[in-house]
Amino acid sequence: MAQGWKCSGLRWSADGPVLMWDGGRRSALPWGKRVGFAVPDGGVRTCVGARGHACPVRAAVPGRSTGARCEECARLDRAHSVAADTIADDPRPYRVYLAWFGPGLVKVGITAVERGDARLLEQGAVCFSRLGTGPLMAARRTEELLRAALQVPDRIPYAEKRAVRAALPESATERAAEVRELYARAVALPGWPESLRPEPCEVTDHLGAFGLAGAPAALGEVVRLVQGGGVSGELVSAAGPDLHLAVAGRGVVVLDTRLMTGWELVPQAASGTPGLTFPVREFTREQEGLF
Known part of the structure; x- marks a missing residue:
């Protein structure tokens, strides 16, 4: 049997998406690259642990889980998470941003200044603008101000992001319009924390970085990985944790790469199973028509 590798997630570099593997190995993902792997018969998906520590019981986790953690490790990971609002004394400066994922889908969020644009690439933001920079709690208060006063969410499900990718405006000006409109409403609000330094509206567009310009629309999504299943396809685009693969005959x-974590994966050629044999949920015309 071929040696299995464990995927630790998708990262975004200056050159594009990169698959990370346990042990520090990396697989660059240029457009057109053939992506192929399989789950061996008898394979079991195990918890990836938390905060750099292995799961003490190597608990089994469901195939549909995008976190790939057991309840105890998920609790530990969330207990030290800025996103979960459990850290109040982080001394690093933070940025508040507005991110746009498609028509009607804009969210507010925060990210550490030292991370640059990485957080926006990881979320699959098609375009975004910074709102302001300051201490963590000031950024949190600004985020809450927009949520309460303008009804702007701080989270958007990935299913909704995927559903609108086939309907993105061709013009960068059109893609930026909702961010600019919401930015103007946001900076006009009273009650901004004094310690948050406002930043000008400068919209960054990731359509090119994601390879979505002129890319064919996706017809479905992998629901989960299963024993004995595999996938092989050509990478045509990517956004956030998602790889868009052109599969022969399909x-x-x-493919949400978060579904890959926790599995021992082998090259698909070693499995003897061509094409795509993981369960897939087809996108419907009704879904596409909603937007």
């Missing part, structure tokens, strides 16, 4: 299918 068209373009979205």
Whole structure:
């Protein structure tokens, strides 16, 4: 049997998406690259642990889980998470941003200044603008101000982001319009924390970075990985944790790389199973028509 590798997630570098593997190995993902792997028969998905520590019981986790953690490790990971609002004394400066994922989908969020644009690439933000910079709690208060006063969410499900990718405006000006409009409303609000330094509206567009310009629309998404299943396809685009793979005889299918974590994976050629044999949920015309 071929040696299995464990995926530790998708990262975004200056050159594009990169698959990370346990042990520090990296697989660059240029457009057109053939992506192929399989789960061996008898394979079990195990918890990835938390905060750099292995799961003490190597607990089994469900195939549909995007976190790939057991309840105890998920609790530990969230207990030290800025996103979960459990850290109040982080001394690093933070940025408040507005991110746009498609028509009607804009969110507010915060990210550490030292992370640059990485957080926006990881979320699959098609375009974004910074709002202001300051201490963590000032950024948190600003985020809450926009949520309460303008009804702007701080989270958007990935299913909704995927559903609108086939309907993105061709013009960068059109893609930026909702961010600019919301920015103007946000800076006009009273009650901004004095310690938050406002930043000008400068919209960054990731359509090119994601390879979505002129890319064929996805027809479905992988629901979960299973024993004995595999996938092989050509990478046509990517956004956030999602790889858009052109699979022979199937068209373009979205693979959420978070579903890969916790599995021992082998090259697909070693499995003897071509194409795509993981369960797939087809996108419907009704879904596409909602937007």
